[in-house]
Amino acid sequence: MNALRDILSQGVQMLLVLLLAPLLTGFVRKVKARLLRRRGPPVLQPYRDLVRLMRKDVVLADNASWLFRVIPYLMFAGTWVAATLVPTFGNGLLFSWTADLIAIIALLGSARFFQALAGMDVGTAFGGIGSSREVMIASLAEPAILITVFSIAMIAGSTQLSNVAEFMGSDAVGLRVSLGMAFVALTIVALAENARIPVDNPATHLELTMVHEAMVLEYSGRHLALVDLSSQLKLLLYVSLIACVFVPWGTATADASVAPLVRGALLYLGKLAVLGFLLALFETSIAKMRVFRIPEFLGAALMLALLATLLRFVSGSL
Numbered sequence: 286m287n288a289l290r291d292i293l294s295q296g297v298q299m300l301l302v303l304l305l306a307p308l309l310t311g312f313v314r315k316v317k318a319r320l321l322r323r324r325g326p327p328v329l330q331p332y333r334d335l336v337r338l339m340r341k342d343v344v345l346a347d348n349a350s351w352l353f354r355v356i357p358y359l360m361f362a363g364t365w366v367a368a369t370l371v372p373t374f375g376n377g378l379l380f381s382w383t384a385d386l387i388a389i390i391a392l393l394g395s396a397r398f399f400q401a402l403a404g405m406d407v408g409t410a411f412g413g414i415g416s417s418r419e420v421m422i423a424s425l426a427e428p429a430i431l432i433t434v435f436s437i438a439m440i441a442g443s444t445q446l447s448n449v450a451e452f453m454g455s456d457a458v459g460l461r462v463s464l465g466m467a468f469v470a471l472t473i474v475a476l477a478e479n480a481r482i483p484v485d486n487p488a489t490h491l492e493l494t495m496v497h498e499a500m501v502l503e504y505s506g507r508h509l510a511l512v513d514l515s516s517q518l519k520l521l522l523y524v525s526l527i528a529c530v531f532v533p534w535g536t537a538t539a540d541a542s543v544a545p546l547v548r549g550a551l552l553y554l555g556k557l558a559v560l561g562f563l564l565a566l567f568e569t570s571i572a573k574m575r576v577f578r579i580p581e582f583l584g585a586a587l588m589l590a591l592l593a594t595l596l597r598f599v600s601g602s603l
Contacts, residue, residue, distance in 0.1 A: 295379035302368040306517035307331035316565035338510035346407045346503055356403040357511035360396045364515040367392035368522040372529050374549035375537035376447040384446040386434045404500030415499025422477055425583035430474045432590035436467045439597045450533040466593035468531050473586035475523035482568040528556040
């Protein structure tokens with residue numbers, strides 16, 4: 286009976302992240318439009334876009350290799366698995382033993398590597414520019430998030446997300462300066478990794494500044510649908526990761542019954558709504574920065590993560 290419940294819980298987790306990813310993207314777009322006094326697209330518009338793209342034929346460039354056709358599936362699989370490993374409504378799910386922060390970063394890094402390859406595969410100028418900018422951002426973002434993970438692991442005593450969430454939800458954590466620095470560093474990295482303002486603007490195709498969109502310009506049909514869904518899953522992953530590590534309250538325990546799991550799911554939806562609103566508010570409050578200033582922006586995240594780790598070494602209570 287317990288095995289059946291664990292399988293069902295894990296299945297719900299996998300479907301939940303897949304279904305909520307477009308909804309979160311549509312919600313952020315809607316809130317941004319309302320904050321700018323526009324009506325904006327419907328919240329369910331990302332679902333319609335995915336269905337429309339799935340129905341369209343795929344148009345491939347003459348010089349596209351087999352790698353260009355396979356990469357959307359690899360990106361989607363890697364990002365979906367990584368998003369599934371982040372606890373949402375409950376800890377201790379069936380695959381929680383694999384929910385290691387470093388493993389999740391490795392899966393996301395693999396998906397980014399394949400995306401950069403796809404940008405260069407067709408040999409267009411936009412694809413090359415987008416891939417070079419993506420790799421430049423990754424060279425700064427990945428060290429920052431790795432050091433942030435180390436600082437969180439030193440505080441929680443584990444890199445397993447279930448253990449981290451349980452520790453952060455207990456009274457033992459308290460107020461820590463290092464934890465605040467790690468939160469700011471992770472937020473900056475999340476903005477850069479998801480091509481959000483001020484690093485990139487997912488709503489425009491300005492060739493002088495775009496990063497993510499430049500790499501996927503040649504994709505169409507179901508391939509573009511998978512790439513878009515991967516980006517939406519990645520945004521949901523980072524929002525869920527911030528909620529899991531820094532707002533873990535209300536998450537059901539490993540041996541919880543159905544009622545705590547349902548309560549945890551409702552609280553998770555509330556966390557997504559709050560964090561999505563804050564993301565939309567932040568993006569409407571600032572402007573996109575120049576590409577040459579992105580290293581300074583990510584350098585701040587790297588320094589904050591280093592300071593959080595050093596502070597943890599110097600004083601365990603901070």
